[in-house]
Amino acid sequence: VADAVEVAFHRAVLRLLDGRGTVLVAVSGGGDSVALLHLLTRLSPKLRPRLVVAHLDHGLRRAASADRRFVERLSASLDLAVQAASQDVREARRKDESLEEAARRVRRAFLLTAARKAGADAIATGHTQDDQAETILMRLARGAGPAALAAMQPAGPGPFIKPLLGLERAALRAWLKKRGLAFRDDPSNESLAYDRNRVRRLVIPVLAKALNPASARHLVEAASRLREDAMFLDAQAQGLFAVMTGRRGDALKLDATALAALPHPLAARVARIALTSAGCDPRRISTRHVDAVVALASAKPGSSLDLPGRMVLSRREVLLEFRPCVFPRRS
C-alpha cells in the first residue's frame, strides 16, 4: 500500500521537477529538510533529478558542528555531494535588518552560489504547510495588512522550489518515524528565530489538537481566499484613484463627492493611495488617518485636517486638497 506522504510528495514534485536536471537541496538537518532529502532520493529513477546537498552553519547555535557532521554523514550514506559553509550571521547583519532578515539574506546568497557551483537549475527547501500557517498568523498578530496573507508559492522566486508546501509537519515526522529515519532536533532555528519557534511549538499544534487536525491547511486556504479579495479591491481602487485625482504644483486634488459616494472598502483604499501619493510616509498612515480622510469628503467646505509628514488636507467646494504644510507648526 502506498504511503500517503509519499503519494502527496510524488504528486507535488511531478510539476515542480519537470525538466530539472540537477536540484540543490537545502538541508539544515532538521526533520523537514531531512524528510525532503529522503523523499527526493526515493523517487523513481525516471523522476529523480541529480541531487546535491547544501548546508549552511549560521554561527548562531552551539551544536552547529554536530548539525554539519550529521548532514555530511547523511549525504555520504545517500552517495550525494555536499556543499557546506559557515557564515556568522551576527557579523553579516546590517543596521536596518533583524537577525532573522540577515539570516535569510545570507542563506539565500549561499544557496544561489552553491547552485551555480553545482550546476543546479533548482534549489529545494523544506518549507511545509505549517510554515505557511505560522507566517500568516505571525504577520496578522503583528498588525500587517492584507499583504500579510500572501501565501508562499511552491515554485519561485527564481530557482527556489518548495516541494513540501502542501504537507503537514506532523505527517512528515510520522513518515520519518515509520521509515526509521533520523534527524537533528530543531537545528537551524533554535536561537535564530525564537519567536517563530514559540509559535511553531505551541500555536499550530494547539490549534490542530484542540480544534481541527487540518488547522494549518484551513488557515492557509482562508488566507489565500481573503488575499485574493483584498488584491482585487486594491486594483479597483487604483483605477478609481487615477480618474478621481489631479495635481496642481505641490497639491494633490481628489474628487470629494466621488470619494463620499464609494462603498467603504473602496473609499478607504482610495484614501490610503491618496495619502501615500500626497507624500505621507506609508508607515505612519493609520486606519484613523484613512477614516478621517473619508469623513472629510462628507464634511462641509472649509474643514481641514493635519496629516503625518507635515501635510494638510482641506475640504474645498467639491475637492479634497492635499498640500504640504506652509507655516511651521508650533510644537
Next chain:
Amino acid sequence: VADAVEVAFHRAVLRLLDGRGTVLVAVSGGGDSVALLHLLTRLSPKLRPRLVVAHLDHGLRRAASADRRFVERLSASLDLAVQAASQDVREARRKDESLEEAARRVRRAFLLTAARKAGADAIATGHTQDDQAETILMRLARGAGPAALAAMQPAGPGPFIKPLLGLERAALRAWLKKRGLAFRDDPSNESLAYDRNRVRRLVIPVLAKALNPASARHLVEAASRLREDAMFLDAQAQGLFAVMTGRRGDALKLDATALAALPHPLAARVARIALTSAGCDPRRISTRHVDAVVALASAKPGSSLDLPGRMVLSRREVLLEFRPCVFPRRS
C-alpha cells in the same frame, strides 16, 4: 492619575449605557465578569445604571456551588440583588447541538428571563478583545469562510451589551490585582469548552508574548477589515447573479460567457450562489466544486459535471445549466 482600564471602560460605556435604566450583569465569578461588575459599580452616580447580578450554574463543574456562593457574597458586598439558577446543560442538550451550543442557548434564555424579571433594559456580559481574537482564530482553524471573521459587536443582538470588548484580558487581570479584587479561577468554562480553554490559555498568550502584546487587537482589526472586503464582494456577486441567471422548470441557467469574463473573486462567489440556488447543500459545496463550475464556463459546449445533491451541470452553447440528475447513478 486615572487608571487606563477605567478610562477605556468609561469611554466604552458612555455610548453603551446611554439611556439604560437597569442593567443585568452576567457574572460567572471569573476574572472577566467580576472585573465588569466592579467597573460598573465604580461609575459615577450620574452614569451608573441600577445593576442586578445574574448567575447561572450549568451543572458542568464540580466547584459550581462555590462559584455561586462567591457571586452571591460579592453581590451582597456591593449591595446588589442576584438572580441565580441551576440548569443541567447536558440534560437540556438537543441532538443537533454541541455541548457548547446548548450552554449558549440555555444561558441566553436564562439571561433574557432574568432581565425581564428585573425590569432590565440591557444585559451586560464580560466578553473581551481576547474572546474576539480566540473566536476568529478558532473559526479560521476549523475552516469557515469569510463569515468566520464576523467580529462581535459591543451592542446587540437585542438587549445584550459587551462593555469589555475593547479591553484585553491581561489588562483586566492587572486591574483586578491592583485594586485587590478577588475572582474565581476560570469558573464557567472549565469543562464546558475544553477546546476554547486550550486556545485561551496557550494560543493568544503565546502570540502576545512571542510577537506583539497587541496581537489580539491586531487580529480583530485585520479580521474586521477582511470581512468588510468579503461582504462587499458578496453583495456585488448577488447583484451579478441576479442579472446572469434564469430558470426554466427544474433547471437553473447561468450565462457562461459572463461568468467566464468575471475576475476570480466574483466568479467564485457567483458560482457558489448558483450551486446553492440550484439546490446543492451548502455544507457539501467545496472550493473544488466552485472552481469546477468556473472552469466549465470556459469549457467547450457539451461538457458536464456531477455535483453534490444529485445535481448535474452542463455546458450548453452560451449557458451553464444546473438540473437534478434524472437517471439513478450507479454507485
